[in-house]
Amino acid sequence: MKLYAFGQFICxxxxxxxxxPKVIGKENIPSDKGVLLCSNHIHYLDPPFVGAFLKRQTRFMAKAELFTLPILKTLLPKLGAFPIKRGASDRQAMRTGLKLLRDNDMIGVFPEGTRSKDGVLKPGLAGVGFFALRSEADVIPAAIIGSYKPFSTLKVIYGKPVDMQSLREEKKSPEEVTVVIMGAIQSLLDEHRH
Structure with a gap:
């Protein structure tokens, strides 16, 4: 945790x-329960930006290829990140993620699965809906707005929790829940774009 706190300070x-940087809606993140933090993805600096200004540690799910790179393979696990294989149902990543959420940790995910080159929100992957349904975690949508051009305004907005109770009662599928989560992210983008 000390390394993570130091990393946050540097970031x-x-x-x-x-x-x-403009940070909006931090009060929407509960301090004492599992949180699935779901954000759009526009730049490789998104993970540190999303986590830098929060009191809690954000454990990011990151593509498995990053864990093979010389410095990152040592650093990422120490910062609490864990790997997921893209393009396949990665059961180990699913088990790890669910355990963390049940242990009241906060996981950061980018449901699109890859960066959006044009800034337009892409459809989310069903794995996010699976995590949301299978855990008791609060699902918090987040939106990053800006271009990462030096000295420009860069915003991160944390929205109110998605109403998971009604989605469970309606027996929604992981795919349907993912659509609702992506809609919540899109609403934040639309509301705060200007």
């Missing part, structure tokens, strides 16, 4: 030096 300093 906050970096973002404040090179951008004009």
């Amino acid at each position: 906050r300093t970096f973002f404040r030096l090179f951008f004009r």
Whole structure:
């Protein structure tokens, strides 16, 4: 945790030096229960930006290829990240994610599965809906708005929790739940774009 807190400090300093960060809605993130934090994905700096200004540690699910790179394979696990294989049903990642959520950790995911080159929100992957349905975690939509151009405004907005209770009562599928989560992210993008 100390390494993570130090990393957060470095990231906050970096973002404040090179951008004009605006953080909105931190109060929507509960402090004492499992959280599935679901954000759009526009840049490789999204994970540190999403997590840098929060009090809680965000454990990111990251593509497995990153865990084979020299420095990252040692650093990422120490920062609480865990791998997921893209394009396949990765049962180990699913088990790890569910255990973390049941242990009241906060997991950060990018439901699109890859960066959006044009900034338009892409459809989400059903795995996000699976996590949302199979855990008791609060599902918090998040939106990153900006271009990561030096000294430009960069916003991250944390929305109110998605109403999972009604989705469970209606026996929605993981795919349907993912559509609802993506809709919540899109609403944040539409509301805060200007």
